[in-house]
Amino acid sequence: MTEKPHPEAIAPVTRAERAARQFHPGAVVWLTGLSGAGKSTLATALERHLFDRGLRVMVLDGDVMRTGLNSDLGFSHADRTENIRRLGEVAALLADTGTIVITALISPYVADRVRARQRLAQLNNSLLFIEVYVDAPLSVCEQRDPKGLYVRARAGQIAEFTGVSDPYEAPATPDIHVRTDQAPLEECVRLVVTRLLAELDAA
Amino acid sequence: MTEKPHPEAIAPVTRAERAARQFHPGAVVWLTGLSGAGKSTLATALERHLFDRGLRVMVLDGDVMRTGLNSDLGFSHADRTENIRRLGEVAALLADTGTIVITALISPYVADRVRARQRLAQLNNSLLFIEVYVDAPLSVCEQRDPKGLYVRARAGQIAEFTGVSDPYEAPATPDIHVRTDQAPLEECVRLVVTRLLAELDAA
Numbered sequence: 001m002t003e004k005p006h007p008e009a010i011a012p013v014t015r016a017e018r019a020a021r022q023f024h025p026g027a028v029v030w031l032t033g034l035s036g037a038g039k040s041t042l043a044t045a046l047e048r049h050l051f052d053r054g055l056r057v058m059v060l061d062g063d064v065m066r067t068g069l070n071s072d073l074g075f076s077h078a079d080r081t082e083n084i085r086r087l088g089e090v091a092a093l094l095a096d097t098g099t100i101v102i103t104a105l106i107s108p109y110v111a112d113r114v115r116a117r118q119r120l121a122q123l124n125n126s127l128l129f130i131e132v133y134v135d136a137p138l139s140v141c142e143q144r145d146p147k148g149l150y151v152r153a154r155a156g157q158i159a160e161f162t163g164v165s166d167p168y169e170a171p172a173t174p175d176i177h178v179r180t181d182q183a184p185l186e187e188c189v190r191l192v193v194t195r196l197l198a199e200l201d202a203a
Numbered sequence: 204m205t206e207k208p209h210p211e212a213i214a215p216v217t218r219a220e221r222a223a224r225q226f227h228p229g230a231v232v233w234l235t236g237l238s239g240a241g242k243s244t245l246a247t248a249l250e251r252h253l254f255d256r257g258l259r260v261m262v263l264d265g266d267v268m269r270t271g272l273n274s275d276l277g278f279s280h281a282d283r284t285e286n287i288r289r290l291g292e293v294a295a296l297l298a299d300t301g302t303i304v305i306t307a308l309i310s311p312y313v314a315d316r317v318r319a320r321q322r323l324a325q326l327n328n329s330l331l332f333i334e335v336y337v338d339a340p341l342s343v344c345e346q347r348d349p350k351g352l353y354v355r356a357r358a359g360q361i362a363e364f365t366g367v368s369d370p371y372e373a374p375a376t377p378d379i380h381v382r383t384d385q386a387p388l389e390e391c392v393r394l395v396v397t398r399l400l401a402e403l404d405a406a
Binding site: 010011012013017018041044045047048051057058068069072082086089090092093094097119123185 | 213214215216220244247248250251254260261271272275285289292293295296297300322326388
């Protein structure tokens, strides 16, 4: 370094080296669905299951990210899009270093989810992106209302609330479709894990 | 999940579990310095060294992040601050899941670096934040000019270029101070690694 930087002297850590150390590549498991559909619950259960199997796994929860990275964003269409863009960027970055990233955020617009998938492919097209539609009817989500948000949205206290005053564009062809009002949590976890591990093995 | 989400049924993966699996906690090693001071070179060398020792390590390079997460930002004071804020958020998030994160970006303003440190402490105050001042005189950086940026800045083709037309607020009391114009790369790596490992062991 006395004369000038000489990066050629140091071999950067490669994707192959990272993958070899932990026996599996990274991936993005993208959970989309209405508020109250069970995304965070499923994410936590998936993380637990995969961690206990020895995999490197991490949850990016939209609500948590809004207290940090995305604390400057609201819920307008533009802000939601930016929220999802940033989450997609971070997810891709982490997946590219060998982490199985589970994202849990409403991500209501098709275009934003497509972009997240494309971004991962652009960064490393050998990595898996699995879109999981975490589905329960609006009436069921509204009945659950775990955070009391639907009550507030119906009372007009929350503008642009997905499913009430803002659209949710359901995936037409998700990689996995789980019906959280019909299947127990364990069954939803099994569906995702089976698919994920089969595809990771095939990769 | 048939009635409503029941997160109490699943125990989330804890920090302690992650740390136990990989034998070391996360940390943030924050490299700050002028363009051309050798931040990216040092980051790559540190990553290689720590990876080869079996640690979980990842570089967040400011230039790379500007092609992804921060692609919407320019170089005004406000945009630089936001650039550093987001990098600090991602670094804290990753450190909190057990990764040693090495950030390489100019990060010219004291207040932004202080905030990155505070953010990590706020998220998990048991984690280490090490500020490394990657220091070479402006004249040396300008002579190296690895990306030809100083030439363009002096020609007035780049506005708000740190060290030329925008200030660099050097750390008054960095945790580590490396002089890349005086010490060979191996010595700079050794300084950081010795301090980092000693503090991780003590943690």
